[in-house]
Amino acid sequence: MIWWAVLAAGVACYLLKLAGLSVPARVLEHPLIERIADLIPVALLAALVAVQVFASGTALVVDARAVGLGAAVLLLLARAPFLVVVFGAAVVAAVVRLV
């Protein structure tokens, strides 16, 4: 089942890229469509942050992951590179679990 999702979503993501290079620009050249398409990643990424950090099954919890996210915010404010932000948050969450 996971293999199916990996392969199907992988091929579909490629086709989305190819479609952009292939269809005439005017097909999607509507301000409303452009705006919505531009906002979709913002909405999804924010929802993913929220669910990834505060959901545990169907419960909402505040645990070590939230502290890790706080560390990520501080690192981003300090303009740390991507890998430092990601592994920094992991280290902080791991340390919180130890104490």
Place this chain on the structure above:
Amino acid sequence: MSNAALDPRERKGIIRDGLGVGIATGTYGISFGAVAVGAGLSVAQTCALSLLMFTGASQFALVGVLAAGGTPLSGALTALLLGTRNTLYGLRLAPLLDWSGARRVAAAHLVIDESTAMSVTRPSTPAARVGFLTTGITIFVLWNVATLIGALGGRALGDPRTYGLDAAVGAAFLALLWPRLRDRRNRATALAAAAVALGLVPFTAAGVPVLASAGVALLIGALWPGRDKTEWPEVDR
């Protein structure tokens, strides 16, 4: 648009910029590999994602939804929704890169945030092609090598929770989102989407809250006109 041959100095500069962005971006495939294996994917599945899907946010989304207990279908749909932005990049790149046939089919695989950012601002087709290919190929090679390293490392580590790798996924999404939050409408969208998703968590199957948050983008996009200054993919990470 000028199509004159590229000045060697300009060409060198574009290649240097592309390599810089490519190396910085490609190496964070390590975090993807480690996180994906922690989410329960096999090393082969993790590497297949980087080879086939090759668009970071979608890959993180698929494994993030699976890690949270979502179905493979909702994970795949979330990845696809995030992948739609590459279609928009392609639309802007097509006239600039000006490729057709087999070259276009091959180039399509490299249409991602960074290759777009490093080519869409170039003044000519040759300059855009050099920027696109240097960035795209560097990232493709490094991203896949780094994914394998991260996946093998993640498997050797054992339980991902011990090392806080479950917290790393949220941080990765936030880092991808961060540059877009300078815009007011984006901040409103992000807050509303996070609220909708959290509100749905107790009542829906895992994976559904994230998909439903796309509705926030529809609503705010329809009601709140105007341009977004941060719309272009951010290069400087």
